Amino acid sequence: MGRQPCCDKLGVKKGPWTAEEDKKLINFILTNGQCCWRAVPKLAGLRRCGKSCRLRWTNYLRPDLKRGLLTESEEQLVIDLHARLGNRWSKIAARLPGRTDNEIKNHWNTHIKKKLLRMGIDPVTHEPLHKDQDDLINKETIISSHTNQANNNLPQSTTENSSSNSSPAENSSSSSSPNENSSGDDQSTLIDSICNVDESLMNSLWVDETPLIDALWNSDQVPDGGDYIENGMGVQSNWEENCSWLLDCQDFGVHDFGMDCFIETELNALDTLGMEKI
């Protein structure tokens, strides 16, 4: 049937966003919350596609985003989650507060992939690259050590679910999971041994839970006890008066613009979940 383009291509600006455009988008979302993205450009006075606005907001302007490279523990968690989920970047990102799927995807392609290759691990299948026995033994050691390390970052609560009858992963129809690519030989046994370590992780991953970020974004825990108003479309606040700080500080980490409270909240939440602080 053919899909209509998401927006009228004529007069729609593309390419890098200007500070002025960012300001308009931030002002609009802080005033109205996140609503119908297609309507955002028109209402906000932007000559952009709604999709582009959504991407700009979620990947760059959101105030709860962390900036900078992933930490070692975050990286380890990404590797472990990728081994289980494949390229489901949004699912992976949901487990890393303040990180976006785009950011994780980029980091995977530019850093982690190469790191794994250097370790002799196929970044797609997470299997050892070389088939001979000696290599197999060596890689098994490497992989199991990094898997165990990653497991230390996982919520303890996941282990409580380990007695679930059937893993959602087992029932999944997803073809992107690297586990399904392995054939029934020694290699698959190795991978199975790796993957069975944290079966319970999958249970928690497959549960449609509200991501931590959203919880924070929607929670009553607000910076400085600001006058937040929950409306039907999202969070509205008196930030409008002060939103220039967002524009001024978008290139810095949250610490740089007084949003430590978000981090505080995240860390508290991680504590509650029994997750390692990053």
Add this chain to the structure above:
DNA sequence: AATAAACCCAACCGCACAACC
């Protein structure tokens, strides 16, 4: 200092899917 190569990341594109009419 100039140029090429490699790296990095923001942004775009197209597809899938759910919701709606």
Add this chain to the structure above:
DNA sequence: GGGTTGTGCGGTTGGGTTTAT
């Protein structure tokens, strides 16, 4: 039930920056 619309996701690319020669 089928068409349309809105949104989310993953893959890819363009171009700016950094590093090597």
